[in-house]
Amino acid sequence: MNQRLIPTLVPALFLFLNGLNGTAMAADHNAHSSGHGASQAETATRAYTTTGIVENLDKTGGSIVIRHEPVPALSWPAMTMRFVAENPALLEETRPGGKIRFDFRAQGSTCILVDLEALD
Numbered sequence: 001m002n003q004r005l006i007p008t009l010v011p012a013l014f015l016f017l018n019g020l021n022g023t024a025m026a027a028d029h030n031a032h033s034s035g036h037g038a039s040q041a042e043t044a045t046r047a048y049t050t051t052g053i054v055e056n057l058d059k060t061g062g063s064i065v066i067r068h069e070p071v072p073a074l075s076w077p078a079m080t081m082r083f084v085a086e087n088p089a090l091l092e093e094t095r096p097g098g099k100i101r102f103d104f105r106a107q108g109s110t111c112i113l114v115d116l117e118a119l120d
């Protein structure tokens with residue numbers, strides 16, 4: 001192998017690997033914000049149901065942070081995330097630490113809570 005090629009190949013390889021890493025991270029983020037295996041439009045109109053524990057409630061701001069179970073239809077793992085309540089009155093149905101079953105729609109990077117039922 002030509003020794004003079006090595007100094008140019010190493011940075012090129014580094015950039016290549018870095019690029020791969022960046023792509024993987026972007027794909028991962030996309031899988032969560034727009035849904036995997038479902039089109040954007042489909043994901044936005046369809047409501048999904050899962051269960052979770054209320055981590056935080058912001059009744060004035062109309063949002064709720066839920067540690068939720070996986071959502072196989074969206075390829076979402078279990079995680080803690082924020083939802084915006086379509087109707088803030090829904091947030092009166094639960095409390096921090098409460099166990100809930102809820103319906104939501106994923107609209108881009110925002111998730112809208114459309115219904116909620118206390119399980120405890």
Ligand SMILES: [Cu+2]
Pocket residue numbers: 068076079080081
């Ligand atoms: Cu999530």
